[in-house]
Amino acid sequence: MNTYVILRRSGWRSAEELEEAAARSRKVGDEEMSDDIRWIRSYVLGENDGNLGTVCVYQATSSEKVREHAERAGLPADEVIEVADTVLVRPDPEPVAA
Numbered sequence: 001m002n003t004y005v006i007l008r009r010s011g012w013r014s015a016e017e018l019e020e021a022a023a024r025s026r027k028v029g030d031e032e033m034s035d036d037i038r039w040i041r042s043y044v045l046g047e048n049d050g051n052l053g054t055v056c057v058y059q060a061t062s063s064e065k066v067r068e069h070a071e072r073a074g075l076p077a078d079e080v081i082e083v084a085d086t087v088l089v090r091p092d093p094e095p096v097a098a
Helices: 015-032 063-073
Strands: 002-012 037-046 052-060 079-082
Touching: 002 015, 002 063, 015 037, 015 052, 015 063, 037 063, 052 063, 063 079
Parallel strands: none
Antiparallel strands: 002 052, 002 079, 037 052
């Protein structure tokens, strides 16, 4: 599997909408496409328009499977970019409450 970053701009109006989307994403990935995709983590973005976006990290067999997963889960996938390498300077900080 390769690693991909997915940019999802202004996809949600609230944290509740985002939580519902995350549940759909998890269900599709774990129950329908487990051989093709794994959700690693997401960073929630506060967009200029007041909505929420995300930058998501997935492992998948192809970028097509990333887009298929997004479509099945009803998620935006504005950009899907394959990761060439990882440079880890520090571990992710502890999450803060949204």
